[in-house]
Amino acid sequence: MDGQQGVDLGTIVIFGTMGMIILAMGVIVFFFIYQQRMVAKQNELAIQELEHQKSLIHAVIQTREIEQRRIALELHDDVGSTLTAIKFSVPQLTISAEEKEQLSTNLNNAIQKVRRISNDLLPSILEELGLQTAVRNLIKNLNENTSIEFSAEFGGEERRQPKEVELAYYRVLQELLNNILKYAEATKVEIVLASEPLSLHMVVSDNGKGFVPSDHTERERPSLGLRNMESRIQQIHGNMRYEKLPAAGTKVTVVWKK
Ligand SMILES: Nc1ncnc2c1ncn2[C@@H]1O[C@H](COP(=O)(O)OP(=O)(O)OP(=O)(O)O)[C@@H](O)[C@H]1O
Ligand SMILES: [Mg+2]
Structure with a gap:
């Protein structure tokens, strides 16, 4: 009877211990799986948040492009043609020849400025004649209006690429050149554009102080240029890389790539 009781007690202790071990292991496995699920969920939320931010930036860029087009057309068609009409009415004015000349010069300047601003906002030359011609035109304007020496070299044939790709490249180039003018302290800028049947390459190099985006922390000052360029290139499934040159710039x- 005692032996029977001893066996029963021993069995109870063994089974009890095993039960507790299994329970403890179950709890550990449960927490492990739970934690993994939490991490996966958090990652999923972070990805969703990133995608949401990207689509917001895309939407802002799209809206800005539409708004710029509207302002450019109004400037060109409304303000530009009004100024041209005034210019043609100058000869009929009863003022001295000297005053007429002064007025004509001022009007010509204003017409030029309106044309330049509307072209910056909506590069019609880009839509009509393509990226290569638009880049040539941009470089010509910059060489006439700044003290930096801009040059451009074109590889491949002068072929058209999809409209959205040409627009993204042109806007990125505008922002890169603007940033160089504002911050790089460069004296020379070289642009190489190579349009191949299945790809489009652009290299912009300067001899300034050298910059990569990780040099800039968002806390310094809110800015959109770098983010917009990245977003535009992402939108066309392209790739953009910054490098500091060994000498300078x-x-x-x-x-x-198609
Ligand atoms: N080529 C460059 N050389 C040196 N610093 C640069 C260059 N490009 C950008 N930066 C630095 O990176 C920062 C962010 O550039 P970004 O184009 O985003 O902003 P921004 O030009 O200051 O303003 P925004 O483009 O929104 O009008 C700049 O403020 C500048 O400090
Ligand atoms: Mg900028």
Whole structure:
């Protein structure tokens, strides 16, 4: 009877211990799986948040492009043609020849400025004649209006690429050149554009102080330029890379493949 009781007690202790071990292991496995699920959920939320931010930036860029087009057309068609009409009415004015000349010069300047601003906002030349001609035109304007020496080299044939790709490249180039003018302290800027049947390469290098985006922390000052460029290139599934040049300056490479 005692032996029977001893066996029963021993069995109870063994089974009890095993039960507790299994329970403890179950709890550990449960927490492990739970934690993994939580991490996966958090990652999923972070990805969703990033996607949401990207689509917001895309929407802002799209809206800005539409608004710029509207302002450019109004400037060109409304303000530009009004100024041209005034210019043609100058000869009929009863003022001295000297005053007429002064007025004509001022009007010509204003017409030029309106044309330049509307072209910056909506590069019609880009839509009509393509990226290569638009880049030539941009470089010509910059060489006439700044003290930096801009040059451009074109590889491949002068072929058209999809409209959205040409627009993204042109806007990115405008922002890169604007940033160089504002911050790089460069004296020379070189642009190389190579349009191949299945790809478009652009390299913009300057001899300034050298910059890569990680040099800039968002806390310094809110800015949109770098983010917009990245977003535009993402939208066309391209790639953009910044490098500091060994001697001096920055090289930015943009690649798009069909
Ligand atoms: N080529 C460059 N050389 C040196 N610093 C640069 C260059 N490009 C950008 N930066 C630095 O990176 C920062 C962010 O550039 P970003 O184009 O986003 O902003 P921004 O030009 O100041 O303003 P925004 O483009 O929104 O009008 C700049 O404020 C500047 O400090
Ligand atoms: Mg900028």
